[in-house]
Structures are given as structure tokens and as C-alpha cells.
Amino acid sequence: MNSILLLAQKEFENSKSDIFPFIFEGHQYWLKKARETKPDILQYFFYKFFPFELLIPPSRKNKDEALKFESTKLGELHKLGINVPNIVVKTDKYFVLEDSGLSINTILKDKNISSDDFYFYVDLVIQELAKIHGFGCFHGGTQLRNLTFKDNKIFFIDFEESFDKDVDIKTLQYRDFLLFLLSFTKIKELTFRIDYERIINRYLELSKNFQFKTKLIAFSKKLSFFLCLFKKDFIKNRVGSDVKYFFELIEILISMEKNAK
Template identity: 40%
Template sequence: MGLDKKLEEEIFSLSKDNKEEIFSFEYATKKYWLKRARATKSNFIHKLFYKLTDIDILLPVENKSEKQSLLYETTKIERLKEKGVCTPNIIFKNEEFFVLEDSGKMVNSYIRKRDITKEKMYYYMELMLKELALIHNNKEFHGGAQARNFIYKEDKVTVIDFEDSFDKSISLETLQFRDLILFLLSLTKTRANFELDYNFIINQYIQLVPQNKDFRKRLKKLASKLSFLITLSQVKFIKNIMGRDGEGFFKLLLILKNLEG
């Protein structure tokens, strides 16, 4: 069954009137998201830091044109869906943009609440880990596995934002390891009034993706390698300028350094 003609007309009308890269709209009581094609690339500083540090999380993304990026992302969404991963339904696409059915609210909007309970926190964690594991067990990677790219609605998590790709020389294992680091890093920003059990979270991931059981050792090795940065992060001047993202990264390094096993 093809797309409703009136909905298609509405999509084209909105695409001309609204120049935002991503925006939502409603039609016949249903919510949709329009995402424009956008090029992907890493800047010179990003590439330089990766060359100097060799940190997986800083892997430069592949340079792609707007059209290449859109084709890559929509193809990956559809391929992952065929493999059983919960990805959004694409209702329309052309060379300039594509339109997705709404899948709910970002998991971030739930896990960053100060009054979230441990039960709820680990409920969302389990749902996200299951989808990430499904991606990895199907010999795929996400590319942007932060909590903000997991969408929750009616006891189900949908995974979004697959535009980032990487040089073909980068191994799948490295890209999956990067996914896990990004996922853990995004959890450092929760405002919950209790500390997360990262040992438990990593163990859960390994139980779901047993072929990546060495990731625990790799995480500890990474933290050990960058231990000088942990010390540096405690310097008052550095603390004042590094911002929340930097603070989260150093917090994660300290957590990984103290992992069990």
C-alpha cells in the first residue's frame, strides 16, 4: 500500500517551509520526523587528537556527501530492521530527506531525572542493552550508541541515528568496542541520586554478546593507558574549562580503572 497522497503533499509542503535539519510534524493524529540529508566528516582537530591518542572513541567518521549519508543511513535502518533490530519505520525518502514514524521519547528524558528509581533505571538499561546486543550479534555496529539515540514507547526501545560510518580498514570489533564506550559515557550524565553499577552493566552486555567478553579487559586497559588524564582532570584549572562532556569522560575513565576483575 502506497503513501497517502495528502500526506505526501504535506511532507513536500513542510520540507519547503521548514529548513531545519530535523523536525517533527503531525498528520491525522500521528507524529512523524523529517530528517534532511547531511554530510558527515570529522574536523582536523578531531583527526589530530585521534592520531595522537589512538582512543577508539575518537575514531574519525568517514567523509560522505549529503546524498551518500542519506542512502547509507536509510539502507542501514532497513537492513537492521530485517535482522530484527527495532528501528523506525521509514514512510518516505528521496535524495534530499526521509520521513520516519515517531517512536516515542529519548531514553535520556527518563534516565536523567533526579527522582528516577533504581528499578526504572535498570529497566531502561536492559531494554537498551538488548537492542545494542542485537546489533552487535548481527555483525553490525551502531556508530552513535549514546542513550539519546534509544527511543522509548510502550515498553519498547527503538534505535535511531545511523548516519556515521568509518573507514573500511577499521575492524568490526573496534567499532563495537567504540559503541560500548559511547554507551557507557552517555550514562555518566545521569542525574540520579544513586551511583550506577558499571560492573553490572558491562557484565550484562557481555552476557548478551559473549564473543566480546574481552571488552572488560580492553576497557580497563584503555583507562590504564589514559590514567595520566585522570590525574590531569583533578587540576582545578582543567576542571573549570573541560565542561560536562569532558567531566563525563574523565569520570568514566576513573570508573573503568576501578572495574572488578
């Protein structure tokens, strides 16, 4: 048995966390335990009433299936030349990844980040996302916390989610993009406004998924009733900033249609 496997095994047995870092020979690694994936009941419920791509429930997988799915996908994307961390140990209970740096979410949430730096990272991320999509793949968990930055490169992590075979790849790529956009609404620390239109246009340009713009506008229009509600002061003043930023994005998406006319 090689020594990283010995250490990983010890860490696996002693840790209660599902995913955690450890150091081996001066380098950081991440151990991820097998765990089942299942959509929550609430998501099923909402999906019945609001069949938006964003809410498509992921497939249920037992521990073994989930581990096999994620590690296989990491291997396949790596072969395609997409930046994902290398798997250095794999057993039937867990796998160990090389460290792929700091989460993009953490980097972008820095209140001192300049707008130039912000878009430097965002553009890199969009390039990588468009690259995955260009290969006819999807990520499944494109929130900013599942993207990392190391050695001037963006890496993708967290590939657990899978979907029914009937869901077509463009739908999953659109879901990726929507998840990605929505994850920006969680950033509250910036001194400047996020230019969503810039982000959207850059992605469309690189991915050539131009039809997503129409889909985004249609998505936001379906929510226009809620947007009207939200604009009522007695609601607006009561909701958290997540909801506020979410509706800000919806408003921007709706206005994109007007700009396009």
C-alpha cells in the same frame, strides 16, 4: 502523490531545521533532510595522537551518500528484526520516519527516576545493543539521545555514521559500547550513583564480547596520567561536571582490573 508525501514535501520546503517532527492524521512523524557527514578536523588531529577507537573519524559522505547510507541501513536492520523506526517516505532530499517515542536520555535524566526504573530501561537498551552486535552490525552513534522508548520497546535512531572499510566490526562495536558508556557521564540529575560495572557486565554477558573488558581497562589506563592530573584540587575544582563524571568512569574502569585480580 499520496497525502503524507504532499505534506512532507510542504514541511520540507518550509522548515529550516534538518530534522523535525510533524503531525499527519493524528500521528507524529520525523523528517530528516539529507546532509553531508564529515569528521571534524579536531577529531583527526586528536586521533593522530590518541588512536583510541572512540576517536576513529567517520567517513566523509556527501548529502546523497549520507541519505542513502542511513536509509539503507534502517531498512536492513528492520529486516533483521531490530527495532528501528519505519521509513514512510523517501525522496532524494529527505526521508520521513515514524515516531519511535521519547529519547532514553530524557527518560533517564528525570531526577525522580528510581534506581529500579533506571535499570529497567538500561537493561532493555543493553539487550537491543547486544542484539545489533550479535547480528555482526554496529550502530555508530550509541549515545543515549539516539535511543528511544515506545510501546515497551527500545528503538535505535541516527545511523549516519560510517567508517572506512578497513575498520573491523569488533572495533566498531567496541566504539559503540564505549560511546554508550560515556554518554551516561552526561546524566547529572540522579539521586543514586550509576553502577557502571553492572552495565558493563550485563553487556559482556549478553554480547559475549568479553574481550571488551580488557580493552576498556587498557583505554582507561592510557588516561591514567590525566586522571592523576584531574585529581589535583586546583584542577578538580575548575573543571565542569562532564569532565568530573568522565574521570569517575575512568577510575571505575581502572578499579575493575583490581577487582578482577
